[in-house]
Amino acid sequence: MQLKINPSEVKDIVEFIKNYDKRxxxxxxxxxxxxxxxxxxxxxxxxxxxxKLISGPGCPVCxxxxxxxxxxxxLSQNPKVLIATFGDMLKVPGSRQGFNLATLKSMGAKVExxxxxxxAISIAENNPDFEVVFLGIGFETTAPGTAVAIKExxxxxxxxxxxxxxxxxxxxxxxxxxxxxxxEIDAFICPGHVSTIxxxxxxxxxxxxxxxxxxxxxxxxEDILTAIYKIIMQFEKNIAIIENEYMRIVTLEGNEFAQRxxxxxxxPVDDIWRGIGIIPxxxxxxxxxxCDFDTVKRFDIKLDFKDKLTICxxxxxxxxxxxxKECSLFAKLCSPENPIGPCMVSSEGACAAYYxxxxx
Amino acid sequence: MCLAVPLKVIEIDGNDAVAELDGIKMKxxxxxxxxxxxxxxxxxxxxxxxxxxDEKLAKENLELFREVANAAKNxxx
Numbered sequence: 001m002q003l004k005i006n007p008s009e010v011k012d013i014v015e016f017i018k019n020y021d022k023r024x025x026x027x028x029x030x031x032x033x034x035x036x037x038x039x040x041x042x043x044x045x046x047x048x049x050x051x052k053l054i055s056g057p058g059c060p061v062c063x064x065x066x067x068x069x070x071x072x073x074x075l076s077q078n079p080k081v082l083i084a085t086f087g088d089m090l091k092v093p094g095s096r097q098g099f100n101l102a103t104l105k106s107m108g109a110k111v112e113x114x115x116x117x118x119x120a121i122s123i124a125e126n127n128p129d130f131e132v133v134f135l136g137i138g139f140e141t142t143a144p145g146t147a148v149a150i151k152e153x154x155x156x157x158x159x160x161x162x163x164x165x166x167x168x169x170x171x172x173x174x175x176x177x178x179x180x181x182x183x184e185i186d187a188f189i190c191p192g193h194v195s196t197i198x199x200x201x202x203x204x205x206x207x208x209x210x211x212x213x214x215x216x217x218x219x220x221x222e223d224i225l226t227a228i229y230k231i232i233m234q235f236e237k238n239i240a241i242i243e244n245e246y247m248r249i250v251t252l253e254g255n256e257f258a259q260r261x262x263x264x265x266x267x268p269v270d271d272i273w274r275g276i277g278i279i280p281x282x283x284x285x286x287x288x289x290x291c292d293f294d295t296v297k298r299f300d301i302k303l304d305f306k307d308k309l310t311i312c313x314x315x316x317x318x319x320x321x322x323x324x325k326e327c328s329l330f331a332k333l334c335s336p337e338n339p340i341g342p343c344m345v346s347s348e349g350a351c352a353a354y355y356x357x358x359x360x
Numbered sequence: 361m362c363l364a365v366p367l368k369v370i371e372i373d374g375n376d377a378v379a380e381l382d383g384i385k386m387k388x389x390x391x392x393x394x395x396x397x398x399x400x401x402x403x404x405x406x407x408x409x410x411x412x413x414d415e416k417l418a419k420e421n422l423e424l425f426r427e428v429a430n431a432a433k434n435x436x437x
Binding site: 005009010015017019031032033060086115117138144148191194222226229230245246247248249258261348 | 362363364389391392393394403405406407408410411412413414417418420421422424425426428429430431432433435436
């Protein structure tokens with residue numbers, strides 16, 4: 001399959017956006033992968049002053065509350081427990097500075113990095129003497145995979161496998177941000193791969209309930225430029241609709257197989273988000289049918305929902321309230337080598353993106 | 361973390377499959393994509409194919425981009 005884009009066409013869109021000066025538009029890109037692509041491609045540097053892109057709460061590691069990190073670090077001290085996790089979680093610090101999964105591993109905790117929830121099942125099968133705990137992190141794109149792993153563990157009667165579900169729904173967080181009116185957002189670039197699962201209908205609420213022009217976008221710079229152009233056009237036409245730029249994989253209804261498996265295993269529960277606090281029905285709790293595979297129940301963890309003070313400003317960055325440069329720790333005390341907060345740890349956190357591409 | 365990459369399916373065995381990109385092969389699961397066949401491209405996220413890349417839709421996507429580029433050019437004049 002050879003589909004090529006002509007560079008001069010990209011230039012035409014860039015020129016239009018660069019010269020657009022009719023109104024101020026603040027666009028939130030929800031997804032962390034978009035944040036990274038925007039920083040890497042240099043799109044931020046060609047925007048006119050009146051168009052601003054702000055990063056949203058779409059980096060799953062970043063929005064995980066420090067309470068959960070502390071609980072994970074405590075759990076990793078149980079000599080029977082082997083933590084299986086996506087690599088992004090390794091260096092997220094807990095309340096005690098200097099302690100994260102990576103440092104605890106160097107002190108003897110059992111921690112394995114996996115690429116897929118299915119890898120965690122294999123680890124459980126190969127380590128029958130350990131309790132394998134998979135850290136379920138991610139939004140609707142990732143949660144269906146965890147759901148398959150839980151179903152499979154049940155079918156195959158794997159007794160030493162459980163999931164610490166910190167999976168989250170995107171919609172309640174966006175509603176919470178918009179309802180709080182804490183920050184002004186005029187339009188949205190919607191996450192392309194969450195939309196692949198949920199379909200266009202999953203983001204209709206932005207236009208229907210909040211009258212915000214919104215475009216579902218792919219992750220290539222050309223996709224994002226097209227999305228920005230389409231958002232500008234909606235303002236020009238004075239309309240607010242949901243449009244799909246990522247038509248090569250996003251459909252109206254989304255992936256119904258994935259939706260069904262996710263609904264079969266998870267149910268909405270109140271959850272705590274870094275910087276935002278408790279958002280009702282925003283977390284994915286494991287249903288009673290699969291309670292044997294719920295880490296929280298298996299280890300009787302008393303989940304803490306209290307607000308904990310953190311020294312960095314990740315919380316405000318997640319909400320799009322400030323830019324990384326406005327945090328006094330940024331690129332001084334906090335860097336990818338020595339991250340203070342998750343926005344600098346995660347490869348797609350706003351601080352990591354700024355540090356790598358937009359620091360100067 | 362919502363990164364997904366298009367890979368070419370080269371083996372299928374029930375819900376298990378092998379996909380590749382430039383000679384790099386990996387095991388994936390295809391629970392969420394039905395009717396795939398060898399040679400199809402799928403978007404893979406965290407070891408799971410989340411959807412098939414439809415060639416016809418990919419062409420339409422490119423068309424959309426062309427239209428936008430064209431309109432932007434005319435508006436810039």
